[in-house]
Amino acid sequence: MKMVYEGKTKDVFELEDGNVLLKFKDDVTGEDGVFDPGANTVGLTIDGAGKAGLKLTTLFFEKLKEKNIPTHYISADFEQTTMTVLPATVFGEGLEVICRFRATGSFLRRYGKYAEEGQKLDSFVEVTLKDDERNDPPISKDALHMLGILTAEEYDSLKQLTIDISNVVKDELIIKGIELYDIKLEFGRDKSGSIMLIDEISGGNMRAYKAGEYIEPLTLGKIMTAE
Structure with missing residues (x-):
């Protein structure tokens, strides 16, 4: 797989089958060591945040799937803290x-x-x-x-x-x-x-x-x- 983007809280890789792999990190956004979901910089690192974020994300994406709300979610691997998703253009x-x-x-x-x-x-x-x-x-x-x-x-x-x-x-x-x-x-x-x-x-x-x-x-x- 090939890295296509290094993000603040996730790294993005392109898979051979055309899908995308997201690698969740322990960094969260904020300022001066204080978490702020609206911030545009990494404010702090919380050990285990990546896996916790992936588990919670998976829970919600599964709920949305049940309601037929369109998302890019395909599957998740908690041990590798990765999620496989459909490709998208922003x-x-x-x-x-x-x-x-x-x-x-x-x-x-x-x-x-x-x-x-x-x-x-x-x-x-x-x-x-x-x-x-x-x-x-x-x-x-x-x-x-x-x-x-x-x-x-x-x-x-x-x-x-x-x-x-x-x-x-x-x-x-x-x-x-x-x-x-x-x-x-x-x-x-x-x-x-x-x-x-x-x-x-x-x-x-x-x-x-x-x-x-x-x-x-x-x-x-x-x-x-x-x-």
Whole structure:
């Protein structure tokens, strides 16, 4: 297999059969040693985070498969901390789609004049460009369409998929008494051009709380995947 991309939290390899292998790492995003799923830099390394992220991701992808929600997931190998997925092309140079159920993090930093910490939000969806140099700026539907990154119809599909997927995750967490505050997702096009969920769904790209206390990514993975 051939490495095609060395990412912050995963390395990407091309397999001989045309599929893709994701190697999960123990690095998580954040700043100054503090985890932040919305950050665009690696903030810290948590031993075991890669395997925990893969197990949790696999759990959620299997749930989405049951509901016929399109993803790139094929299979996972927990011992090797790898996931085999379908190849995908990204929108532009990559988008991140965040679904927010409560006001916190970068949302609060931007809109704190009008929002309070923990204020309830109704599955609020925002899209940001993957652009480290410009600190991953938010972008609107109109701008995405005018810049040729995706069509207005694709945006509508992307938004609805985000809401559907995020609520599946939210409902699974509720079973364990955990509340999802926000989650970051990524999407791409499959070979036929249809939109599907790519990347991962793990503690490293969401904020979750239990009884008002923030749950670290590794802890979240252990709670959700415990037998």
